[in-house]
Amino acid sequence: MAATSYHREVRVPVRSDLDVLKARQDGREMARELAFISADSTLVATAISELARNIIQYAGQGEIIITAAEEGARRGIIIVAHDDGPGIPNISEAMQDGYSTSGGLGLGLPGVRRLMDEFEIFSEVNAGTTVRVKKWLR
Amino acid sequence: MEPESKNRQLEIGAARNVQAEAAGNASISPGPRPYKRSVKDELAEQYGAALEEYLQQPGEKALQNAYEIGRQAISGGLCVTEMLAMHHDALSRVLISFGAQGEESEDLMTQRGALEGRSLPVGSPQDFQHLVKSVEVFLDECLMPFEITYRGYVEANEALRVSEERYRELFENANDVIFTTDLLGNFISINRAGERMIGYVREEARRMNIGEVCAPECQEMAYRMLDRRVMGGESGPCELELLTRDGRRIPVEISCQLVCREEKPIGIQAIARDITERKRARESLRHLTQALEQEAKRIAHALHDEAGQLLASVHIALESVARELPAAQGQRVRAIQGLLDEIENQLRRLSHELRPTILDDLGLVPAIEFLTQGISARTGLPIEVEAGGVGRLPTHIEEVLYRVIQEALTNASKHAKATSINVNLRQEAREFICQVRDDGTGFDLRAALADNNERGFGLINMKERLNFVGGTCVITSSPNHGTEVLITVPLES
Numbered sequence: 001m002a003a004t005s006y007h008r009e010v011r012v013p014v015r016s017d018l019d020v021l022k023a024r025q026d027g028r029e030m031a032r033e034l035a036f037i038s039a040d041s042t043l044v045a046t047a048i049s050e051l052a053r054n055i056i057q058y059a060g061q062g063e064i065i066i067t068a069a070e071e072g073a074r075r076g077i078i079i080v081a082h083d084d085g086p087g088i089p090n091i092s093e094a095m096q097d098g099y100s101t102s103g104g105l106g107l108g109l110p111g112v113r114r115l116m117d118e119f120e121i122f123s124e125v126n127a128g129t130t131v132r133v134k135k136w137l138r
Numbered sequence: 139m140e141p142e143s144k145n146r147q148l149e150i151g152a153a154r155n156v157q158a159e160a161a162g163n164a165s166i167s168p169g170p171r172p173y174k175r176s177v178k179d180e181l182a183e184q185y186g187a188a189l190e191e192y193l194q195q196p197g198e199k200a201l202q203n204a205y206e207i208g209r210q211a212i213s214g215g216l217c218v219t220e221m222l223a224m225h226h227d228a229l230s231r232v233l234i235s236f237g238a239q240g241e242e243s244e245d246l247m248t249q250r251g252a253l254e255g256r257s258l259p260v261g262s263p264q265d266f267q268h269l270v271k272s273v274e275v276f277l278d279e280c281l282m283p284f285e286i287t288y289r290g291y292v293e294a295n296e297a298l299r300v301s302e303e304r305y306r307e308l309f310e311n312a313n314d315v316i317f318t319t320d321l322l323g324n325f326i327s328i329n330r331a332g333e334r335m336i337g338y339v340r341e342e343a344r345r346m347n348i349g350e351v352c353a354p355e356c357q358e359m360a361y362r363m364l365d366r367r368v369m370g371g372e373s374g375p376c377e378l379e380l381l382t383r384d385g386r387r388i389p390v391e392i393s394c395q396l397v398c399r400e401e402k403p404i405g406i407q408a409i410a411r412d413i414t415e416r417k418r419a420r421e422s423l424r425h426l427t428q429a430l431e432q433e434a435k436r437i438a439h440a441l442h443d444e445a446g447q448l449l450a451s452v453h454i455a456l457e458s459v460a461r462e463l464p465a466a467q468g469q470r471v472r473a474i475q476g477l478l479d480e481i482e483n484q485l486r487r488l489s490h491e492l493r494p495t496i497l498d499d500l501g502l503v504p505a506i507e508f509l510t511q512g513i514s515a516r517t518g519l520p521i522e523v524e525a526g527g528v529g530r531l532p533t534h535i536e537e538v539l540y541r542v543i544q545e546a547l548t549n550a551s552k553h554a555k556a557t558s559i560n561v562n563l564r565q566e567a568r569e570f571i572c573q574v575r576d577d578g579t580g581f582d583l584r585a586a587l588a589d590n591n592e593r594g595f596g597l598i599n600m601k602e603r604l605n606f607v608g609g610t611c612v613i614t615s616s617p618n619h620g621t622e623v624l625i626t627v628p629l630e631s
Contacts, residue, residue, distance in 0.1 A: 020202065107283060
């Protein structure tokens with residue numbers, strides 16, 4: 001894999017709905033700067049919404065880091081959602097549709113996976129969870 | 139938001155909905171009644187407010203609102219078209235206000251009331267273009283949860299397709315016949331093995347009922363099995379004969395399961411296995427057992443009658459010799475006579491064990507009593523025999539019962555370390571029941587059946603012999619709780 005070079009980075013602490021708003025705004029701005037089409041900027045904002053919602057719901061607080069990145073010829077946006085919460089005991093279960101209580105099929109983490117080009121999740125019980133997603137410029 | 143304008147908006151929404159409800163439920167109490175706001179109305183109002191807010195002050199907050207409304211719409215079970223209708227309503231109000239800046243008819247004035255006091259982007263075509271674009275962004279945001287859900291369904295469908303394909307392959311390539319029917323036994327699906335066996339292709343089978351492919355005398359059994367399943371009953375596989383298109387009969391073992399959807403029974407799923415070979419094997423085993431029994435009878439007869447007769451003659455001859463000899467030599471001949479007596483006794487016992495003539499002559503109960511007396515004498519184990527209302531049974535049933543009870547008694551006396559055994563024989567209207575109970579150590583039935591030893595074979599032999607006469611044998615045993623063997627044989631009325 002080509003080395004990833006990072007450019008700009010924004011960190012948003014997530015504690016309340018207001019912080020979610022801020023994270024979405026920063027994500028959308030970064031996407032716009034990278035010349036994402038409007039629909040893809042919306043995808044980025046959506047992913048941030050779902051990731052931030054997860055942080056507030058399960059860990060109470062955390063952080064979202066939005067980075068503009070370059071990997072070979074590709075340019076894109078990397079979103080990292082991190083918390084020091086209770087962690088996810090069973091990741092594959094959490095990644096299954098219908099597991100979350102959100103109602104619609106595939107909202108929550110599985111939805112984020114489908115919206116983004118790349119998705120990684122690391123979690124340790126009683127230590128926290130980190131989700132790292134990438135969306136490349138089309 | 140001003141409370142006044144909110145109230146007016148509410149009234150508009152309420153009026154529209156009462157109309158819609160009245161149209162849909164004309165028969166139910168027309169006229170005004172207390173109106174209950176639905177999730178949809180609630181969201182429509184929120185959406186309208188959020189859209190206006192966004193157009194006045196484009197920002198992330200209103201977009202986030204739009205997203206949350208979309209999310210709630212999904213949780214509330216709304217569909218995309220309802221979402222779009224909501225958008226359309228909100229947009230109409232915005233556009234009325236936009237267009238009404240120039241010329242205002244009375245009607246528009248009234249409708250515009252809802253938006254009174256707002257300053258929306260108005261006027262020029264550039265403004266209009268900007269408005270359209272903003273509205274698009276806003277709608278996109280609101281539809282995003284639907285997009286996620288849609289992608290979820292696409293993925294789930296694909297996974298479903300793959301798993302269905304795998305299931306279908308399993309279904310089609312199975313050697314056993316697999317089929318499903320509705321609750322009345324009408325075929326819904328059947329696999330290739332099934333088509334091959336009954337000789338009907340699935341399109342034909344789908345117009346047929348299970349009864350049509352059962353041998354006439356098996357139809358009742360098939361329906362009984364079906365009904366039992368539908369009523370939620372459990373039972374093991376059953377054997378019946380299928381009738382093929384060209385009139386052949388094929389014995390099968392069928393096991394079936396109730397198929398439920400949302401906890402309601404909707405059909406039956408069944409697996410049928412051709413047991414022609416198994417039946418043939420069982421039949422030859424039966425012949426073999428019968429031949430063995432005949433052979434034992436012949437040898438027992440030869441031992442008892444022929445050898446016994448000969449020994450008796452020798453006895454008489456020796457007796458006369460002994461009488462003619464002097465006392466001292468006569469004593470030695472008498473000693474030989476004593477040995478002859480012992481031989482005769484042993485021959486009689488051997489003959490009896492091979493084939494108790496008492497069974498043929500007096501029937502099951504005396505034969506069992508004689509047998510238990512022998513075992514008690516040999517082992518010192520008290521064996522109680524209780525028999526109520528048992529008369530003579532058909533010879534082949536008496537034979538089977540005798541051998542099976544003999545095996546059960548052998549097990550109890552040899553392996554169980556019992557201190558007493560109880561045998562209970564009962565003849566009822568339609569069946570013969572026998573219980574053999576001991577207070578011994580008990581044993582692990584599964585392990586015993588798996589053992590390739592005398593006891594394992596003995597147990598299998600019991601089941602097989604009973605099978606010939608349609609009987610069953612239930613063995614209840616656990617370590618330290620003794621063993622009960624319950625033998626049941628149906629009697630023809």
